[in-house]
């Protein structure tokens with residue numbers, strides 16, 4: 188069957204009621220600027236916000252800002268800012284619904300001053316962000332990585348296209364209270380972003396105005412890149428063709444620290460957990476879900492597995508990941524009331540096994556230098572402080588190191604999609620291609636590894652041992668041998 192009608196305002200009346208947006212597109216005025224119009228935001232915060240507005244009202248339309256590429260922006264514009272979310276792997280099979288909460292669109296690279304003006308506008312009371320770890324330009328010590336370009340952006344000498352500069356240039360003129368809500372997988376994300384903005388304001392010769400809050404939040408939903416197959420399935424499930432659908436698993440969770448001086452949507456009415464303490468949720472998610480995801484990605488990619496669900500099927504992988512969870516991760520976490528690390532980890536593994544998602548190992552492997560400090564290195568540091576050796580965490584880190592070499596076990600090339608790719612290639616080119624050479628070269632990256640980890644002789648020995656195992660036997664055999 189070919190679907191010929193295109194998604195747009197005119198197509199909405201022809202959709203079944205459960206596929207239409209929960210709010211009337213265009214009815215809701217903007218109250219939120221969102222930086223990072225990628226798939227994750229559209230399948231997560233946008234749906235929570237649309238549901239909250241449908242249930243409890245409020246001017247909480249989202250003005251979505253694309254940081255760099257215009258592609259999604261132009262396609263959304265052509266569809267009157269409408270798009271669909273295709274939920275896959277649930278009991279009833281594919282289900283699609285359209286979302287109409289986007290009340291405006293912006294482009295940071297093309298019109299940075301327009302985005303600054305939007306954030307400074309008193310009608311906007313919240314800025315949410317999903318720009319990924321690297322966009323915050325923070326080093327392992329939490330300090331802003333300043334270069335000439337960023338300095339020029341912060342002082343007004345160059346257009347403010349980066350996230351720190353967009354926020355700072357807007358805060359310099361803003362009068363009304365504002366909440367800046369980071370929705371990225373950063374440990375301690377609220378205070379960390381506050382610290383980043385404080386430093387950036389200092390460079391601009393200013394200090395933090397009153398009435399600006401930075402609550403922490405934990406976001407969770409697996410949202411892979413949309414494939415051609417997803418496009419086709421979204422059109423079939425919806426009955427009209429959408430050029431920018433997003434695909435997601437049924438599961439979703441959002442835990443938010445409740446500090447919003449300018450008000451907020453009734454996200455609790457949409458199922459979010461509003462709380463005073465996000466930290467236990469954040470740590471649980473980063474360490475017991477994201478790091479396990481990375482383990483599947485690096486070890487799976489080395490073993491030639493294209494998809495996360497296929498990596499999980501490697502003999503021994505399930506056993507290895509459970510040992511990683513129970514022996515290394517669980518002792519470092521005090522989970523929220525009513526949750527166990529093991530139970531949470533089991534649910535994560537079931538979610539990773541969703542075959543319909545088509546989540547590629549290479550996608551999760553991306554940006555390892557930015558992700559691992561938040562999801563893996565804390566576990567290692569905490570266990571080492573206790574005098575224990577986190578053997579499985581070391582295997583995962585060695586997996587990243589082997590991945591960074593750029594070759595899978597069958598010799599095929601692995602993409603190193605990482606903001607530090609140039610630095611990584613440079614240090615590896617100057618080192619012998621041995622387990623020891625690999626480990627020493629990469630541990631020397633002070634942009635990634637805190638001094639305590641880089642100088643840990645016991646950990647270094649363990650990393651060299653695992654790198655040697657992976658080099659000699661390959662990831663598949665290494666996992667099969669230990670994951671019983």
Ligand code: CS2
Pocket residue numbers: 372406407408409410476477480481550551552558
């Ligand atoms: C993944 C996350 O790509 C990755 O690094 O681990 O995007 C993961 O799918 C989400 O955090 C799940 O909420």
